[in-house]
Amino acid sequence: MEPYQNAPTGDFVLPFDVVDAGVRGRFVRLDATSAxxxxxxxxxxLAARVAGEVLALSALLGSALKLDGRLTVQTKSDGPLDIVAADYYGASGGKPKGVRGFARLDDEVTLAExxxxxxxxxAGSLAITIEPVRGGQTYQGIVDLSPKGIAASAETYFEQSEQLPTLIRLAAAPVFTPGSKEPHWRAAGLMLQATPGVRRGADDWDRLSSLAGTVEDLELLDTTLTAETLLWRLFNQEEVRVLPAEEITFRCDCDGERIATVLKSYTEAERANLADADGVIRAKCEFCGTVHEIGKARLS
Structure with missing residues (x-):
């Protein structure tokens, strides 16, 4: 058996189990990926914090499924921040596990402090959509957004759809470095969940969820605090089995050829309305910022 290697400082998901209590968990910390x-x-x-939390949640949920396709977490609501979405991609086709995110905020709104x-x-909803590449069908679960936040909304999802006791803590914050005007965003999350089909003591879940609930945002986000040290702080009276960390990177699967294929179904007049003065249709990916240029030659 290979010796255990500590999780990296950032951009990972770390699975763990409290075996005797029948409880499993995952800890995610995103650094360069969330930035x-x-x-x-x-x-x-304030809006970026919500977007960062959704990004961390997608990594927690998607990595737990051993998914070869995509898991999407999306909010739709009637407030100024009306759409927040994050995609988790499982490793497939030589591509690594990764996440991407997008949020839309009303430009006319000035947020209070x-x-x-x-x-x-x-008011709105939180939707979790699972799209496997091989085998299985697309699944979607929807719950109302909780006024308490993204983590509370996700806990409600598990309560209603899986009937599994679940605790989720999410955090996101900007890190400012000398010489840079723009913040470097980190996002993190901790999920604790009862293992299906495993017997537990009468107070095991209450005890462990109470311990996990004491975690502070700074502890989740601090890259100088190792993941293993954080778990020891929370569960030092328990026997915790830590599994190898899984790397998470930024990944966007937007595809200019797929866009061109869709545009071929448009009429020539419709494509002309979409084109710039030089006759090129430019489609910007809202997730990664890439501008795909589709000329007439690609549409013939």
């Missing part, structure tokens, strides 16, 4: 994902659209800090989550997003 890249949140750099495409300049958002006010500390608006409540409910005021920022308004």
């Amino acid at each position: 890249r994902a949140l750099s495409v659209h300049a958002l006010p800090e 500390k608006p409540l989550f409910a005021a920022l997003t308004g």
Whole structure:
């Protein structure tokens, strides 16, 4: 058996189990990955925090499924921050596990210093969609957005769809470095969940979820605090089995050829309306910022 290697400082998911208690968990910390994902659209800090939390949640949920396709976490609501979406891609076709994210905020809205989550997003829903590449069917679960935030909404999803006791903690924050005007965004999350079909003591879940609930945002996000040290802080009275960390990177599967294929189904007049003065249709990916240029030759 190969010796255990500590998780990296960032851009990983670390699975773990509290075996005797019948509880499993995952810890995700994104650094360069979240910074890249949140750099495409300049958002006010409060809105970017929500987008970062959704990004971390997609990594927690997607990596738990051993997915070869895509898992999408998306909010739709009637508030100023009306859409937030994040995709987790499983490793496939030589591509690594990765995430990407997007958020839309009403440009006309000036956010108060500390608006409540409910005021920022308004009423709406949180949808989790699973699209496997091989085998199985697309699945989607939808719950109402909780006024308490993204983590509370995700806990409600598991309560309603899986009937599994679940605790989720999410955090996102900007890191400012000397010489840089733009913040470097980190995002992180911790998920604790009862293992299906495993017997537990009467107070095991209550005890462990209470311990996990004490975790601070700074502990989740601090890259100088190792993942193993954080788990020891939380569960030092328990026997925790830590599995190898899984690397997470930024990944966007936008495809200019796929866009061209869609445009071929448009009429010539419709394509003319979409084209710039030079006759080229330019489609910008909202997730990675890439501008795909589709000329007439590609549409013939």
